[in-house]
Amino acid sequence: MTTATPTSFTTLEVQAEGPVARIWLNRPDLRNAFDEVVIAELSAAFALVASMAAVRVIVLGARGPAFCAGANLNWMRRAADFTHEQNIADAGGLARMLRAIHECPKPVVARVQGDVYAGGMGLVAACDMAVSVDTAWYCLSEVKIGLIPATISPYVLRAMGTRAAQRYFLTAERFSAAEAHRIGLVHEVVGADALDAKVDEIVKALCNASPAAVRACKTLIADVAGREIDDALIAQTVDGIADIRASDEGREGVQSFLQKRKPSWLV
16 A cells, blocks of 8 residues: 655645545645645645556545635635736646646546535546535635636536536526536536445446556547547547557457456456
8 A cells, every 4th residue: 555644745635555546635624725735735646646657546535524615715815915927826826736637647536525616616627527425515606706717617618518607607606416417517426325435436447447548538538529520630530549459458458358358457
């Protein structure tokens, strides 16, 4: 078992055991709200676990009743007096952290055990998939205080779609986990007693897949989503399947299937 030492992070717990790494937001008294320390530590934690060769899946979870309540009030008070240049630098840290999650070469599963507000919505949307308890509430609350969900918008829009965003970005209404599921923000909604079992089910499915193929699929989705189906895209997808067929894991996977045996990544 490989586990980050308790002194490595002050706002997170980071654990890695076998093929699964778990990153826990761990400031339950502050409802796991963001500030510059949390943002920097999340960036560092994802860089750490992404570099671990044995890790194949990352689970992002949180301690306490809330998953993430958005921006920490003290951070907001400090930011209220920032210059434009300081705001650019400050927002840039959040943007880089979300991108690190979204572009992580290993699949990331959000384990949502409680409410998700504002910037926390970006965390959930930046993950590849999300499982939510049925009691969680979601809210893009920025316009209530004169702001906009700008930095998180690329990820939230991809997850919930433009039409749903036109309502929830503009109204700042709270919506239920069932609604989050309906609009595509989360993939599964379960009772609290079934949350870990459902997350583990998804983790097992990811661990059964070829690690190289999973990485390639993440790149494929990013490259293909939203693009016009033209000659260039077709050529890119043809190259993609040709490359993966010729790869070591591609050859091993096909041969193991034909020979009715487990592929090497499961042995």
